Amino acid sequence: MFIVPQGKLKRGIPFAGYNMPVQYEGVNIEHETVRNALGVFDVSHMGEFLIEGPNALDLIQKVSSNDASKLDIGKAQYSCLPNDDGGIVDDLIIYKVKEETYLLVVNASNIEKDWNWISSKNDVGADMRNLSEDYSLLAIQGPKAVEAMQSLTSHDLSEIKFYNFVVGDFAGIEHVIISATGYTGSGGFEIYCKNAEVKQIWDQVLEAGADFGIKPIGLAARDTLRLEMGYCLYGNDIDDTTSPIEAGLSWICKFNKEFTNSEALQAEKERTPERKLVAFKLDERGIPRQGYDIVDTNGNTIGNVTSGTMSPSLGVGIGLGYVPTVFSKPDSKVYIQVRKKAIPATIVKLPFYKG
Template sequence: MKKTKFNQIHYKLGAKMVEFAGYEMPVQYSSIIAEHKAVRNSVGVFDVSHMGEVFISGEKALGFVQYITTNDASKLSPGRIQYSVMCYPDGGIVDDLLVYNLAENEYMLVVNAANIDKDFQWMKDNNVFGVELKNRSDEFSLLAVQGPNSKAVVQKLMETELDLEYYHFRKDKIAGVDMIISRTGYTGELGYELYFTGDESVAEKVWNSIFEAGKEFDIQPAGLAARDSLRLEMGYCLYGNDIDKTTNPLEAGLGWITKLKKGNFIGLDSILKAKNDGLKRRLVALTSNERAFPRHGYDITFNGEKIGTITSGTISPVLEKPIALGYVDTRFKEAGTKVNFLIRGKEIPAEIVKLPFVNI
């Protein structure tokens, strides 16, 4: 099992550690709800060093990125980031990812931890452009500083003005350490993701500097469980739950990052066919006023008939009621539609709603 450079810090903080995507990771420190609310109300820090970083360079780097991803990377300039997915020829999703335009003919793709090896192999198998591919996932540490006070914390550790717009990044120093500072996150809050290399001593220096700077804001470490409840309140997809090789981006509500007119990319023909044939199901947001815990794999029903399946569910720490994502027959996709969660044989009244569940 791999360990991040912050492993000993997590143990010292008393984190509950679990195996996740081949890494030993902190699932929680104090309580999931307390960590969740720290991010919503002030600032929290996540170790997400298990994420993968693949670097692409060469004369045809843009052509390669355009071919393997669904979004239009030609719209990026250096310092810009894009959310995208890679698809199989049948339109199923290989992974969702972030595309960073580092410089002309140079990109960084940030992929999900559980998919690093699969994704890198997929890129190599489809490298008909002769670009250079480097999997540098093990070299990079990654901290996500998230919450309304995240800018104030990070700014304290910089000598330059932190004026990044959403989905922009730049290279700079934090606590004297060179890094990529990215205004991105998986929480819906103002936040920054900090990519840097170096050993445990560098990682510890950065961690301790952030927590010292955040002391006045009662900064808290946050684990994977809070990361999951935060992303679900926003309706962000989780690979392996809400999207996978059996789902196409249109039915997953990712049409906004699927540019069908940009030129050829892997999966285009199948996605066009699915669109022209009419989508059979859609990923929707659901909530209930009942005391219930909707879980991945539970049925969604209407008048006793199964019409779909829950892909992600929890009790929202902010709303204090059940929230879920799930696929339903397209007849039932409109907000306001009354349906049910089928939980242990009992139908629990629920309703399809618009995202996000929580307005930031």
């Protein structure tokens, strides 16, 4: 079941116990709505863990790659959970809600895995609660988000900086997390609330945004939006077998502290990984898809596409994939094997979409 009303849904699929809203009007229309105006996503499938107590930070520092000690109350941080073998258990966002209280937001397909992993490392007695079944999450994304949503809260939304949040009133509900985060690259907010409150918030968000062109947006458009920014998707671009270093996530690995497998990851960073996750644009018309081979000029397979699409904003085929480091420099030429044709592509710097 959907947690919130889903409008005229074109397509949904079952995923992690939810019937996911994939498309309403179509990917391109929904994509452009978010880039140019305003859209709202139901992403209530995401998982939420509350970590509390005097040793909460100790546990988070041990299991996560970023330095959570730098967080002030009202700030959030992108991080990952490294495993013992050089890969990634999951990527996540860590919120410091108050002193000794942190909210960890994880991917839906990894809720049980992440919970078990963090629990197995909790030898410091931190209090852990899995709130995933009790909370809903709406992502209100687009350049008109501040103006359109201001009437729903007493907080000045323009004052909430990127990766900052407040806990306050929203759409007539108290104690809502209003977070200036999202996975689209077009600005906006993510709203965390209890399940019983989300329908009221959903309805008021659509009402407040009506004059600004708001529409419900499916997860297919969320995927094209995040890919244009070069944001990694767990299960595609990162997983248990990919290291954060080769995935270009060394910036969230802070080696001023010890964390799971930190010594090996630091050594990998210092010696340069054998392969890297790269971004590419097709030089000719075509659509790269996950799993397609990346080949060199001689037709030798050198890697594979992890994410790919026809960019709605740019009108060209774009993608991410792993290749040997020697092929990873910008302007390097590779080929994407699209069925029987090897289409030339150029390695580029991220993001694809510059706004």
